[in-house]
Amino acid sequence: MSYCGHIKTPPPTVTAVGALPAGLTLTEAGVLSGTPTEAGTSPVTFTASNGIGTPATLDVSLTVTAAPEPPSTGSLGNFGS
Numbered sequence: 001m002s003y004c005g006h007i008k009t010p011p012p013t014v015t016a017v018g019a020l021p022a023g024l025t026l027t028e029a030g031v032l033s034g035t036p037t038e039a040g041t042s043p044v045t046f047t048a049s050n051g052i053g054t055p056a057t058l059d060v061s062l063t064v065t066a067a068p069e070p071p072s073t074g075s076l077g078n079f080g081s
Contacts (some may be wrong), residue, residue, distance in 0.1 A: 010050045018044040021064045036064040 014030035023037035030048060042062045049055035 009052055012048040012050040012056075014046060014048045016044050016046050018042060020044060021062055024062075039064050039066040 012030070013028045014026065015028075016026050019042055020026060020032075021036045021038065021040065021042050024032060024034040026032050026046075030046075041064075044060055044062055046058045046060065047055050048057075
């Protein structure tokens, strides 16, 4: 007797414990997206679980730095003339 088939496992659900930086979101599929709105460091533990076996965890420290100041604008005067 032989058996041939595919075993499908459910996709993992990803969660975060700890506060994500302001402006960022995490989907259940594990996609981290958005635009951070404040500088700072956020310790977060991500967990991925599909209900089979032991969930996978990852401890991270997300660091957001302030955006650089834009260059000042002004007149170039008679540049090139």
